[in-house]
Amino acid sequence: MSAAPAQATAEELMTVLTGLRRVTRRRLREQLPGPRLRGAHVELLQIVAAEPGIGVAAAARGLHLAGNSVSTLVNQLADAGLLRREVDPADRRAARLFVTDAAVARMARWRESRRMLVGDALDRLPPGELAAIGAALPALRHLLSELAEEEEDQ
DSSP states (O other): OOHHHHHHHHHHHHHHHHHHHHHHHHHHHHHSOSOOOOHHHHHHHHHHHHSTTEEHHHHHHHHTOOHHHHHHHHHHHHHTTSEEEEEETTEEEEEEEEEOHHHHHHHHHHHHHHHHHHHHHHHTSOHHHHHHHHHHHHHHHHHHHHHHHHHHHO
């Protein structure tokens, strides 16, 4: 694929993905109780759920945010009862982060609601379009892998 078509595809892909995320978040907010969480809150919860006991500095690196920004997010999530801090036994100045049962339940409700919302919309598409989206998933995963590798190399 030459540079111009690839660049146009990149722009359209990102526009569509951003729109899908925005519409999905807005629709799900209407359905789910609790305080509204910004994208950075959700991403931090996801990192902590994937790596229980992660430190603030490591979470900041994973999010590509400054440590003080992540500390603010940690405080907000702890105040909301979604994140728990424990003193790191190896370094008493550092904290280890854990999601609470409330966060686990909230994230499970979010995933299930998102699956239902998007699944219902996919069910309304013509069969050929549903098949095309399914066929594109391996290529999209490969694209994600390529972008992640470039990020790690920097």
